[in-house]
Amino acid sequence: MLTIWGRSNSLNVQKVLWCCEELSLGYKRIDAGGPFGVVNTPRYLSLNPNGLVPTIEDDGLVLWESNVIVRYLAAKHAAGSMWPEDLRVRAEADRWMDWSNTTFWPALRILFLGLVRTAPEKRDPQALEQSRLKTAEVLRIVDAHLATHEYLAGSALTMGDIALGCGAWRWMALPIERPPLSNVQRWFDLLAQRTAYRTFVMPAAELRVRKISTSRRCVSPCMVETSSGKSRRLAGSPPSRRAIQSVLPSSFGSESCAGRR
Ligand SMILES: N[C@@H](CCC(=O)N[C@@H](CS)C(=O)NCC(=O)O)C(=O)O
Numbered sequence: 001m002l003t004i005w006g007r008s009n010s011l012n013v014q015k016v017l018w019c020c021e022e023l024s025l026g027y028k029r030i031d032a033g034g035p036f037g038v039v040n041t042p043r044y045l046s047l048n049p050n051g052l053v054p055t056i057e058d059d060g061l062v063l064w065e066s067n068v069i070v071r072y073l074a075a076k077h078a079a080g081s082m083w084p085e086d087l088r089v090r091a092e093a094d095r096w097m098d099w100s101n102t103t104f105w106p107a108l109r110i111l112f113l114g115l116v117r118t119a120p121e122k123r124d125p126q127a128l129e130q131s132r133l134k135t136a137e138v139l140r141i142v143d144a145h146l147a148t149h150e151y152l153a154g155s156a157l158t159m160g161d162i163a164l165g166c167g168a169w170r171w172m173a174l175p176i177e178r179p180p181l182s183n184v185q186r187w188f189d190l191l192a193q194r195t196a197y198r199t200f201v202m203p204a205a206e207l208r209v210r211k212i213s214t215s216r217r218c219v220s221p222c223m224v225e226t227s228s229g230k231s232r233r234l235a236g237s238p239p240s241r242r243a244i245q246s247v248l249p250s251s252f253g254s255e256s257c258a259g260r261r
Pocket residue numbers: 010011012013032033034039051052053054064065066067256257258259260261
């Protein structure tokens with residue numbers, strides 16, 4: 001059985017959870033990272049010496065680096081769709097995965113961490129504004145690309161959308177001014193129609209975690225959740241922009257990507 005270590009509100013863990021759900025993979029998830037600790041234990045460090053999440057174990061193979069995990073699972077279980085077999089299509093998907101880590105998230109990270117994890121009096125408004133402008137600038141590249149592509153690597157969802165889609169949600173949900181990027185918006189709306197995206201990436205996941213946390217059910221660093229807990233899925237249509245705004249920034253306050261890359 002596939003095992004995933006990582007708290008479900010981490011951006012990089014969400015890539016893996018979203019991917020598993022799209023591929024209908026069974027797995028066991030073990031909370032780790034953030035308030036759950038675990039990542040600095042000798043046992044965990046022997047699996048992932050970075051002390052970061054996610055890590056997976058699959059039939060004896062231990063892997064870390066979220067994009068590599070997504071790529072591996074997609075190649076193993078969805079060759080020809082999520083992992084395109086056509087070399088050129090796959091190269092496009094790979095490119096957006098790398099771009100997401102090297103360009104998009106570094107642009108957004110300061111704004112995200114500043115608004116979500118930093119007390120208002122400690123924020124650096126200039127740095128936040130620079131980060132907002134930079135993110136808008138790099139997203140124009142995506143917008144231009146999506147003018148001629150339904151999804152990032154063509155006409156269907158691929159691993160490329162998974163990598164960027166998790167960060168894109170954070171951009172869309174932050175209470176900030178965003179330039180109108182109609183193609184990015186169209187693509188985001190497509191993602192938001194997917195149950196797996198709504199369940200594992202959009203804030204309901206964090207609200208769910210927060211709720212469990214309030215009832216003190218997640219104090220154990222080893223709380224185990226299996227993928228059979230699908231009854232927790234959100235039902236219904238994607239939340240409206242207003243609904244999204246209404247849960248911020250408080251719902252985001254429980255979420256973090258601890259800033260190590
Ligand atoms: N490049 C790594 C980055 C992993 C990473 O930074 N993970 C963050 C969460 S998003 C983390 O483990 N933070 C420490 C913690 O949660 O305790 C990947 O893509 O997997």
